[in-house]
Amino acid sequence: MTDRVPSQVHARLKVFLAAARHLSFTQAGEDLHITTGAVSQQVKTLEDWLGFKLFRRLARHLDLTDEGQRLLAAVDPAYAAVDLAIGRLRGGALSGVVRLRSLPSFLAIWLVPRLPKLMRRYPAIELQVEAEDSVRSLRDGEFDLAIDLNDGTYPGFQSTVLVEEEIFPVCAPALLQGRPTLDAPDGLDHYPLLHDMTAWRGSLPYAEWERYLKAIGAPHVNARRGYMFNRNQITIQAAIAGMGVAIARRTLITDELESRQLVAPFAQSVRTGKRYCLVYPAGALDDQRVAAVYDWIVDEAREALSPQQAAPGRDPAPKR
Secondary structure, rough: OOOOOOOOHHHHHHHHHHHHOOOOHHHHHHHHHHHHHHHHHHHOOOOOHHOOEEEEEEOOOOOHHHHHHHHHHHHHHHHHHHHHHHHHHHHHHHHEEEEEEHHHHHHHHHHHHHHHHHHHHOOOOEEEEEEEEOOOOOOOOOOOEEEEOOOOOOOOEEEEEEEEEEEEEEEEEEHHOOOOOOOHHHHHHHHOOEEEEEEEEOOOOOOHHHHHHHOOOOOOOOOOOOEEEEHHHHHHHHHHOOOEEEEEEHHOOOOHOOOOOOOOOOOOEEEEEEEEEEEOOHHHEEEEHHHHHHHHHHHHHHHHHHOOOOOOOOOOOOOO
8 A cells, every 4th residue: 555645745745836837936935925945945855755856956947857847747737636626616605796897808819718717617606797998997886806908006996917018010921912021110111000099098099009119219100190990809800901010919919920810020029018907996805706706817817828928026916
């Protein structure tokens, strides 16, 4: 009969799992709400008990050893199954309506494809989802949770940063045929521009293009021309149709670049200073249904959004 693993080792395996997922003792400590030193000590104690190293500690980062990779392959799905079981048990006890408001493009492209996972975890929670542009103000009493793009300041509300947005130009490959080369900003003078006129809360119609061109040192390029739309998603569809060059948001562009429906003619991307935030009234998370949906959205953002997209030096979830 195989010896049972001591309970202390199970606790250290959770620390190992967090460090292995991030390849960072610091980020693991943030997840677990313990110090970096505590993570390092827990991992070392686990390595001593196992009799082999789990990480190669390099100058600027960590790498898993072969043994560490094999342990991760065993531990990760096991804890995922436990998390799923607990989520389903908790979900069975939570029922009722949660009102969620979101920007239309973020809702359609990022959130809706993930919502079946939320339904499986909390089958008795009924979402009431409202798609609204940034031009409509956030008013207390109208929502339990809202996803918005802004600078992270919401007077009268609390908020959690999900991701800091980056932008860059995209166009259909066919648009480049028979036209002057578009490998630098000055080439934009030969192409129509496409605009999202409601890019973020309080933005002017040409805001994205003007902010992008200023950030890359090309404010002389005329951005105040072309075609206007009031949805990011529609603007991107217009680019796919070959109408012109659009500004893409890294968070909302995936399949279009991979499938070559769109290309990025020059690779410079810039941060807008705007962030997708999860906004909620004070006290909203006291409702377990709202807290469950909040936690799920934050966890999805942590898992799905790449390290390059995450706001630097910030933990996207507040300590609750």
